[in-house]
Amino acid sequence: MAGARNPTARASAHIVDREAVAHLKQRFAAHNAWGVIALFAVLALLPFLPGFKPWMAGQISLVMVYIVAAQGVSILTGYTGLVTVGHGGFMAIGAYASALMVKHWQVDILVAIIGGAIMAGGVGVLLGLVFLRLAGPFLAIGTLGFAFFVGTIVTNVPLFEGREGISLPKNKALGLELGDVGFYFLALTTFAAVTLFVHSLVRSSVGRALTALRDAEKAAQSCGVNRLFYRMVAFTVSATITGAAGALSGLSVRYVSAEVFADIWYSVDILVACVVGGSAMLMGPIVGGAFVALLPFVLEKLADFSFILKGVVLITVLMFAPAGVCDVLARPVRAWRRRQLERAGAGSGAGSQAGAKVEPLKRQEG
Amino acid sequence: MFGQQLASGLATGSLYALTAIAVVVVFRNTRTINIAQGDFSMIAAFIALLLLKAGFGYGAALALTVVASILVGVIVERLVMRPIADSDWLTLFTATLGIYYIMHGLAGWIWGRDTKAFPVAFESKPIEIAGIVVSEGHLINMGWAAAIGAVLFAFFRWTKQGVAMRAVTDDPETARLMGIPVRFIVLLTWGMAGFLGAFAGVLLAPIVYVSPQMMDEVLIKGYVAAVFGGLYSIPGAVIGALMIGVAENLAGGYLGSHYKTATAFAMIVVMLALRPQGLFGIQKRRDI
Numbered sequence: 001m002a003g004a005r006n007p008t009a010r011a012s013a014h015i016v017d018r019e020a021v022a023h024l025k026q027r028f029a030a031h032n033a034w035g036v037i038a039l040f041a042v043l044a045l046l047p048f049l050p051g052f053k054p055w056m057a058g059q060i061s062l063v064m065v066y067i068v069a070a071q072g073v074s075i076l077t078g079y080t081g082l083v084t085v086g087h088g089g090f091m092a093i094g095a096y097a098s099a100l101m102v103k104h105w106q107v108d109i110l111v112a113i114i115g116g117a118i119m120a121g122g123v124g125v126l127l128g129l130v131f132l133r134l135a136g137p138f139l140a141i142g143t144l145g146f147a148f149f150v151g152t153i154v155t156n157v158p159l160f161e162g163r164e165g166i167s168l169p170k171n172k173a174l175g176l177e178l179g180d181v182g183f184y185f186l187a188l189t190t191f192a193a194v195t196l197f198v199h200s201l202v203r204s205s206v207g208r209a210l211t212a213l214r215d216a217e218k219a220a221q222s223c224g225v226n227r228l229f230y231r232m233v234a235f236t237v238s239a240t241i242t243g244a245a246g247a248l249s250g251l252s253v254r255y256v257s258a259e260v261f262a263d264i265w266y267s268v269d270i271l272v273a274c275v276v277g278g279s280a281m282l283m284g285p286i287v288g289g290a291f292v293a294l295l296p297f298v299l300e301k302l303a304d305f306s307f308i309l310k311g312v313v314l315i316t317v318l319m320f321a322p323a324g325v326c327d328v329l330a331r332p333v334r335a336w337r338r339r340q341l342e343r344a345g346a347g348s349g350a351g352s353q354a355g356a357k358v359e360p361l362k363r364q365e366g
Numbered sequence: 367m368f369g370q371q372l373a374s375g376l377a378t379g380s381l382y383a384l385t386a387i388a389v390v391v392v393f394r395n396t397r398t399i400n401i402a403q404g405d406f407s408m409i410a411a412f413i414a415l416l417l418l419k420a421g422f423g424y425g426a427a428l429a430l431t432v433v434a435s436i437l438v439g440v441i442v443e444r445l446v447m448r449p450i451a452d453s454d455w456l457t458l459f460t461a462t463l464g465i466y467y468i469m470h471g472l473a474g475w476i477w478g479r480d481t482k483a484f485p486v487a488f489e490s491k492p493i494e495i496a497g498i499v500v501s502e503g504h505l506i507n508m509g510w511a512a513a514i515g516a517v518l519f520a521f522f523r524w525t526k527q528g529v530a531m532r533a534v535t536d537d538p539e540t541a542r543l544m545g546i547p548v549r550f551i552v553l554l555t556w557g558m559a560g561f562l563g564a565f566a567g568v569l570l571a572p573i574v575y576v577s578p579q580m581m582d583e584v585l586i587k588g589y590v591a592a593v594f595g596g597l598y599s600i601p602g603a604v605i606g607a608l609m610i611g612v613a614e615n616l617a618g619g620y621l622g623s624h625y626k627t628a629t630a631f632a633m634i635v636v637m638l639a640l641r642p643q644g645l646f647g648i649q650k651r652r653d654i
Binding site: 142149305315 | 393453455459461464467468471472474479579582583590593597631639642
């Protein structure tokens with residue numbers, strides 16, 4: 001899979017021809033980048049194809065919303081190893097904050113989306129502080145409780161207009177009225193920006209600190225990685241991204257109601273999207289998000305059947321590809337690349353499975 | 367007023383306790399946060415409704431439902447949980463999410479998404495005890511919960527399987543070496559989850575009505591209660607459940623019904639923030 005976590009890291013010691021290996025690694029990285037760019041190019045050209053209808057733009061926007069939300073979850077659950085079942089709460093906060101801003105202050109929707117994201121990020125900071133000491137199942141339950149708490153608030157506090165919901169006027173960005181296709185490009189831009197951001201974050205020192213904490217907490221701490229600081233960073237960034245997705249989801253249908261956001265379905269769906277796709281890979285949330293969002297659409301008439309199918313696929317994936325669909329799809333590519341690297345490195349030994357996981361930590365030490 | 371709120375709080379709390387105990391028992395024996403626990407109850411409520419409509423008596427319907435629900439638990443273990451039993455807790459947890467999807471979908475498919483009323487087994491007339499007016503239904507619910515609690519106590523205390531189950535809880539590896547059939551105990555654990563789910567479902571059905579999503583909120587309250595016991599202690603979970611029942615009833619009575627559910631969710635946040643190890647400070651270090 002293009003854009004997957006760099007598998008070339010596995011080829012390790014005893015490399016003779018370092019230059020050739022470095023060159024090859026660069027080429028592989030370029031392949032990944034081109035794969036992702038190709039995906040976005042296709043999405044950008046889609047509306048210009050003959051036979052493309054405006055409703056498709058709306059539908060694909062919704063898929064991208066799911067993907068962005070899942071990307072937010074992947075930062076926390078995939079890269080940091082903190083499982084969250086409450087990110088639907090952040091989606092709700094993003095959606096309601098942006099909707100209220102548009103309704104009461106008639107702001108530009110770009111401002112509303114940023115506002116919604118910041119609001120969610122702010123609550124993310126608070127939640128991160130409250131759940132500072134929690135990990136594992138306790139954090140999962142805590143975040144689930146948070147999602148339900150947000151749900152009861154938006155259902156019952158009059159400001160949020162409960163199940164009646166808030167209807168919004170036509171979307172306006174930079175003074176222009178946005179139709180379905182216009183909104184599609186806004187969602188696509190957000191999607192692309194978040195993808196680029198996640199990619200850079202994971203490869204930055206911050207990202208390495210996060211994965212180090214996930215894989216070997218004690219060792220990372222002893223190397224000077226401030227656990228609480230990076231936890232808060234992960235919480236905040238993840239909540240902000242998911243909040244932006246929430247804002248987009250409300251604005252795309254110009255309607256925000258407790259009917260949609262008080263349930264835990266969003267929370268569960270975006271976690272499942274992460275897990276099905278592969279939560280610690282760039283393509284993971286993209287594939288998983290598309291799966292989760294498209295399934296009910298494809299089986300529109302059979303809503304309950306789509307639930308069953310989702311469950312069956314989820315369990316099958318967990319049994320046969322616990323690291324996600326993308327991990328399995330990327331395996332042949334990885335194997336091929338490793339062979340190439342070994343050949344280029346002339347007599348280099350095959351890296352061990354474990355080597356890949358501790359990799360970020362090693363780099364920190366060096 | 368206060369007495370009434372307290373009594374009905376204890377009554378609902380004792381039903382939450384059934385879910386909480388099931389969550390605790392499954393977690394401490396299998397490391398699984400079972401999000402499908404509510405769905406065991408939901409399926410049981412539907413089965414009971416079906417049997418009652420088919421003309422079975424209340425007792426017979428309840429007995430058959432309990433058996434069916436235990437079977438559901440056992441099937442879930444055999445088909446889904448056993449093949450992935452050695453995975454990390456996230457995989458186990460997400461697998462129960464899959465079961466949650468499937469059961470929601472199945473129930474919606476077979477029985478529809480609308481809420482259905484559930485007949486009560488008895489005329490609920492108010493009874494006065496020491497100046498407090500209590501509904502008979504509340505007393506009966508509390509009686510059921512207490513009876514199930516007694517059965518569980520006896521099971522863990524005096525039966526071979528119960529003692530074996532506690533051994534598995536304490537240390538699965540040693541239990542295996544001592545010749546305890548750990549797999550069978552795990553199967554039994556899921557059966558127990560089905561058993562408790564059946565009672566929770568049938569007893570709660572007249573209150574929350576029957577629908578695929580009937581147990582969603584109760585499940586979260588069960589989780590909160592389980593956290594009160596540090597996800598480990600059954601008495602802790604029961605006390606937590608009773609506290610939630612009382613707290614939400616008092617909040618509903620004095621602040622307005624809107625605050626009823628919000629109270630439980632606020633409690634989980636406070637509890638987890640202050641005492642993640644549970645009320646009684648059980649600090650069992652385990653790899654999760």
